[in-house]
Amino acid sequence: MSTLRSRSxxxxxxxxxxxxxxxxxxxxGVGVALALQFFAKPVIGDFYAKVLLDIGTSIIxxxxxxxxxxxxxxxxxxxxxxxMVGGYVSGGIVYYGSLLAWGSADMAGGALSSMIxxxxxxxxxxxxxxxxxSLVAGGLVAAVCGYVVGLPSLRLKGxxxxxxxxxxxxxxxxxxxxxxSDVLYTVEEVKETAWYLMPTKVGGALGFSGLPFYSxxxxxxxxxxxTLLVAYRLKDSATGRxxxxxxxxxIASEAMGVNTTQFKVRAFVIAAxxxxxxxGLFAHSIGVQLNPGELGFLKxxxxxxxxxxxGLGSISGAAIAAAIVxxxxxxxxxxxxxxxxxxxxxxxxxxxxxxxxxxxxxGRRARSLVAWMCIVLTLLGLGFGARAAAxxxxxxxxxxxxxxxxxxxxxxxLRPQGLFGVREVWDRSLWKGIADSFRAPPKKGGTNK
Amino acid sequence: xxxxxxTLIDALAxxxxxxxxxxxxxxxxxxxKFINFAHSDVFVxxxxxxxxxxxxxxxxxxxxxxxxxxxxxxxxxWAATIAAAVIAAFEYAAWKRRHPTDAxxxxxxxxxxxxVLVAAWGWAALGLAKMAGVVKAWGDNGLxxxxxxxxxAMATCGLVGFVLERLAYKPLRKAPRLNVLITAIGVSLLxxxxxxLQAMFGTRPQRMPTLxxxxxxxxxxxxxxxxxxxxxxxxxxxxxxxxxxxxxHRTKFGRSMRAVSFNPTTASLMGxxxxxVISVTFVIGASLxxxxxxxxxxxxxxxxxxxxxxxxxxxxKAFVAAVVGGIGNIxxxxxxxxxxxxxxxxxxxxxxxxxxxxYVFSLLIVxxxxxxxxxxxRPMVEKV
Numbered sequence: 001m002s003t004l005r006s007r008s009x010x011x012x013x014x015x016x017x018x019x020x021x022x023x024x025x026x027x028x029g030v031g032v033a034l035a036l037q038f039f040a041k042p043v044i045g046d047f048y049a050k051v052l053l054d055i056g057t058s059i060i061x062x063x064x065x066x067x068x069x070x071x072x073x074x075x076x077x078x079x080x081x082x083x084m085v086g087g088y089v090s091g092g093i094v095y096y097g098s099l100l101a102w103g104s105a106d107m108a109g110g111a112l113s114s115m116i117x118x119x120x121x122x123x124x125x126x127x128x129x130x131x132x133x134s135l136v137a138g139g140l141v142a143a144v145c146g147y148v149v150g151l152p153s154l155r156l157k158g159x160x161x162x163x164x165x166x167x168x169x170x171x172x173x174x175x176x177x178x179x180x181s182d183v184l185y186t187v188e189e190v191k192e193t194a195w196y197l198m199p200t201k202v203g204g205a206l207g208f209s210g211l212p213f214y215s216x217x218x219x220x221x222x223x224x225x226x227t228l229l230v231a232y233r234l235k236d237s238a239t240g241r242x243x244x245x246x247x248x249x250x251i252a253s254e255a256m257g258v259n260t261t262q263f264k265v266r267a268f269v270i271a272a273x274x275x276x277x278x279x280g281l282f283a284h285s286i287g288v289q290l291n292p293g294e295l296g297f298l299k300x301x302x303x304x305x306x307x308x309x310x311g312l313g314s315i316s317g318a319a320i321a322a323a324i325v326x327x328x329x330x331x332x333x334x335x336x337x338x339x340x341x342x343x344x345x346x347x348x349x350x351x352x353x354x355x356x357x358x359x360x361x362x363g364r365r366a367r368s369l370v371a372w373m374c375i376v377l378t379l380l381g382l383g384f385g386a387r388a389a390a391x392x393x394x395x396x397x398x399x400x401x402x403x404x405x406x407x408x409x410x411x412x413x414l415r416p417q418g419l420f421g422v423r424e425v426w427d428r429s430l431w432k433g434i435a436d437s438f439r440a441p442p443k444k445g446g447t448n449k
Numbered sequence: 450x451x452x453x454x455x456t457l458i459d460a461l462a463x464x465x466x467x468x469x470x471x472x473x474x475x476x477x478x479x480x481x482k483f484i485n486f487a488h489s490d491v492f493v494x495x496x497x498x499x500x501x502x503x504x505x506x507x508x509x510x511x512x513x514x515x516x517x518x519x520x521x522x523x524x525x526x527w528a529a530t531i532a533a534a535v536i537a538a539f540e541y542a543a544w545k546r547r548h549p550t551d552a553x554x555x556x557x558x559x560x561x562x563x564x565v566l567v568a569a570w571g572w573a574a575l576g577l578a579k580m581a582g583v584v585k586a587w588g589d590n591g592l593x594x595x596x597x598x599x600x601x602a603m604a605t606c607g608l609v610g611f612v613l614e615r616l617a618y619k620p621l622r623k624a625p626r627l628n629v630l631i632t633a634i635g636v637s638l639l640x641x642x643x644x645x646l647q648a649m650f651g652t653r654p655q656r657m658p659t660l661x662x663x664x665x666x667x668x669x670x671x672x673x674x675x676x677x678x679x680x681x682x683x684x685x686x687x688x689x690x691x692x693x694x695x696x697x698h699r700t701k702f703g704r705s706m707r708a709v710s711f712n713p714t715t716a717s718l719m720g721x722x723x724x725x726v727i728s729v730t731f732v733i734g735a736s737l738x739x740x741x742x743x744x745x746x747x748x749x750x751x752x753x754x755x756x757x758x759x760x761x762x763x764x765x766k767a768f769v770a771a772v773v774g775g776i777g778n779i780x781x782x783x784x785x786x787x788x789x790x791x792x793x794x795x796x797x798x799x800x801x802x803x804x805x806x807x808y809v810f811s812l813l814i815v816x817x818x819x820x821x822x823x824x825x826x827r828p829m830v831e832k833v
Contacts, residue, residue: 075627077634152818159484159630160817163772166765167810178803296758301638308631401642401756408635413620416628 029225037112037218049115049217050286055326056220057282060227062306062322063315064274067231069304070313070422071240072267073247074154078165079275080299081172082142086276087283087290088176088202090131090138091211094284095183096198097130098212099190107212115216115286131214135223135280142276143269145172150268155261169297176292179204207291214284223281224319227274231315234270243267247313305404309411311418316425321418329400454673456798457791462679462748464790465686469741470767471774471782472693473734479710479777480730483626486633487613489764490640491606491735493755495742497650499602500657500752506581506594509658521648526575529568537561563615570608577601591660592681595747598660599685602743603736610735614728644755652754657746682744689740690783693733697779706730710777741767762806766793769813775826784824 002010041049061079068076095105102108108127145168153164183203184190193201202208234240242263245253254260283290306325310317411418423430470492477485501519503509540561581597617636621629644650661681666674697703708716709726717723745763746752753759766789774785789809796808816823 073627075630152814159626160772160821162484162630163768164814164817167769167813170762170765171807171810174804174806178801293758297761298756301634304631304634312627399642401638402646405635405637405639405642409617409632409639412624412628412632412635413617416621416624 025229026225029229030222033218033221033225036221037216041115041217046115051327051330052217053115053215053220053285055323056217056224057215057278057285058303058306058322058326059224059319060220060274060278060281061303062310062318063227063231064271064278065303065307066310066313066315066318067234067243067267067271067274069307070311070315070318071235071243071247072264073250073312074264074267075159075162076165076268076271077162077297077300077304078149078167078169079271079303080295080297081165081169082146082272082275083279083282083299084169084172084176084292084295085145086135086138086142086279087295088138088208088279089141089276090134090280091208091283091290092198092202093134093137094131094214095208095211096190097134098127099184099187101126101130103187105210105212107214109212109214109216112218113214113216115213127212127214131219131284135219135277138280139273139276142279143273146269146272147265150265150272151261154264154268166297166300169300173292173296176202177205182206183209185210203290205292207289207294208283209289211284211290213286215281215286220281223274223277227277228315228319230270230274235315239263239266244313305408308408308418311420311422313422314418314420314424317418317420317423320420320425325404451672452798454671456794458673458675458679460790460794461787462683462790463745463794464787465683465690466741466745466748466786467767467770467789468783468786469686469689469737469744470764471771471786472690472779473738474768474771475774475776475779475782476706476730476734478771479779480706480713480727481618481629483629484633484768485734486630487636487640488734488738489761489767490637490644490755491610492738492742492745492764492767493760494609494640494644495602495606495739496657496746496752497644497742497755498605498739499598499743499746500655501650502578502581502598502601503594503658503660505578506598507585508591508594508660509656519648522571523575526568526571529564529571533561533564533568536564567608567612570604570611574601574604574608577604591662595660599740599743602739606739606742607732607736610731611728614731618731619724619727641756641761650755654754655752657750657752659747659750661747678747682748685740685744689737693737694779696733702726702729766806766809769809772813773816773823775823778823778825781823781825788824 036052040052044052061083065076065079068074098105098108107113108125109131110122110125110128112124113128113131114121149164149168153161179200179202181201181204184193184201190198235244242253242258245256245258246260246263250260279295282288302325306322307318309325310319310321420430470488473488473491474485477483477488540559577597578601581594581601584594584597613636617632618629621632645652659678661677663676663678665677667677667680668675695703697706705716705721705726706729708719708721709723713723716726767786770785770789771782772785773788774781774783776782789812792808792812793805797805800808
């Protein structure tokens with residue numbers, strides 16, 4: 001007769017296979033990041049490497065916001081504030097840390113952190129370690145902020161969280177902007193300043209200038225891999241199930257014994273951590289000067305647009321939407337690649353248009369199809385617009401926000417669940433649903449024989 | 450003492466404007482239970498519209514006439530008028546074929562009816578703008594044409610509020626609240642960025658022509674000048690609030706508004722036209738915000754571009770006022786507006802001017818912690 005205890009020991013899986021199963025995605029992620037850094041970057045060139053870098057940061061932000069807005073069904077619109085907190089903490093640690101350690105705030109990283117080709121450097125240095133540590137520190141401080149903000153506001157129901165996060169974002173921005181002292185430039189100045197005054201020496205409204213550019217494709221895509229992995233594992237864990245139950249019905253999940261406030265705060269803290277890491281990566285990106293004005297609520301709205309377009313609750317959807325939303329302005333600024341794709345887009349749109357007309361005429365379900373067609377038509381419109389604007393000498397990037405706003409409104413009216421809904425790209429049911437929209441609807445009233 | 454009085458006057462003048470904006474938030478929240486994020490942009494639109502009308506009427510510096518070349522407004526109105534006429538003809542013909550003996554009524558032509566309403570409304574607003582120009586040419590001291598500009602801005606923004614509600618929010622009447630909230634954010638972004646287009650207001654900051662004298666104070670108490678703009682602004686705001694309070698609490702329409710806010714389904718069973726009540730609520734909220742925009746422009750004549758953080762923050766503070774007073778409660782919004790004005794201005798004058806926004810949002814967090822339903826709001830019980 002086996003006791004419950006011995007049964008549970010028997011049922012525990014062996015350690016080694018479990019370890020392998022849980023670690024291999026991370027190893028793949030590290031491999032991809034290394035490959036991007038050492039093989040892809042020389043091939044695609046500086047400009048596209050920078051675009052890829054931005055995409056990576058956006059993916060981390062969008063996926064982390066998905067944990068709050070998508071999984072838990074809360075609505076946070078102050079995500080950029082956590083990014084700002086993480087960015088300033090990480091930037092301060094790296095800048096002043098390297099000032100104290102090496103006497104200058106220049107880049108002291110190895111080949112792993114380099115975005116410049118042909119730079120002679122060892123593979124990994126202490127500078128890299130400092131940078132990686134600062135990212136984690138920035139994330140942790142952001143997570144603490146998330147706890148402090150989330151605990152009072154998540155007790156409340158409804159839209160109040162939205163307001164409080166918005167207010168929090170403004171408070172952080174104003175606090176940083178109102179600092180009047182400059183960034184310190186020499187070791188002597190740093191040593192003369194009292195340690196508790198250091199957080200004020202971040203440049204105020206002018207921005208934190210002089211941060212070394214540590215963010216490379218490796219670090220950013222390592223962050224992406226970790227974020228995706230955590231998000232995906234979280235979704236299927238007990239905690240994640242609790243998140244989803246809160247999204248579906250808060251009262252019912254409370255009745256089932258889920259401590260809703262605690263789980264909401266948990267989601268909020270995890271999301272804030274990753275936003276802080278993304279902020280650290282953003283702060284050290286090439287061509288970026290950390291500036292409180294840049295990370296206001298417009299940045300938060302950008303992240304929300306990514307999450308909503310991708311589908312509230314879909315990790316892969318958020319990642320894809322983040323990539324699209326980041327590439328689009330670049331394409332609009334320089335529409336050459338879009339113009340080359342023009343015949344493909346036109347053909348696709350024509351096919352979908354004919355299919356939709358046929359569906360509508362034969363009385364088939366075409367609602368989902370119409371929504372997808374709207375997306376294609378938007379792309380098509382962008383193509384047309386890009387052609388016209390390039391001919392007239394306008395920069396279409398100026399109209400980016402108008403297009404996004406329209407897309408957001410139309411999306412909410414036509415396909416409120418976003419591109420992918422709560423499903424992932426690889427879910428068969430997603431594609432089946434889309435395929436079903438082409439087929440005839442089930443006959444009405446014919447089911448109960 | 451001087452500083453105290455000056456701060457008090459500023460706080461009351463701006464606080465009453467916050468209250469006007471907060472009313473729009475609170476009315477929409479009371480009825481539809483969602484935060485209309487686009488409301489602060491309607492406020493900005495009101496400020497810019499009144500600027501364009503004032504410049505077109507001949508006030509301000511004629512060199513800075515950013516108001517010229519907006520003929521597309523008239524073209525849109527003509528298009529709406531003609532489309533309304535064509536659609537009305539078709540709709541009426543179709544209806545007449547089915548009911549050959551009934552008499553004509555506008556109710557038979559629903560789409561055309563809305564379009565006719567929109568067109569007529571737009572022409573009325575344009576007429577008000579023209580009248581402001583005529584009155585200015587007669588040699589007006591600013592009061593009467595100011596009133597006309599105010600009415601024109603209110604009419605324009607009311608129209609915009611009506612159209613926004615019909616196009617963006619009405620299709621989502623039965624959708625989850627999160628979707629409506631996201632749509633509201635989308636509408637807000639759309640208005641902000643449309644306003645930046647060169648065909649609209651452009652990205653250059655402008656200066657609102659001041660219609661009231663700035664060098665002749667009404668009275669001087671202990672070296673503090675009481676300016677006509679403060680008095681007239683606050684008086685207009687208070688008058689509008691009394692009007693609204695009368696409308697909501699003393700008229701038949703106000704009763705139906707309160708009924709819809711209490712329970713839309715039951716209200717519609719009692720024969721209240723819910724859609725119409727919601728439309729009118731949006732129109733009233735938007736026109737109050739437009740009035741606040743005009744009055745704010747008179748007090749602080751610098752107009753920023755429509756997406757400027759300053760504008761959006763003003764709207765957010767008004768929202769905080771609505772929450773502090775108790776969202777969904779009209780008198781609470783008025784109280785909250787004045788409280789926020791006092792807090793902001795006294796904090797800025799006596800503690801630190803750079804932190805003025807921090808006080809407001811900290812108050813929000815404190816209120817949400819201590820009394821989430823606001824000062825005058827009643828705590829809500831959630832039922833399954």
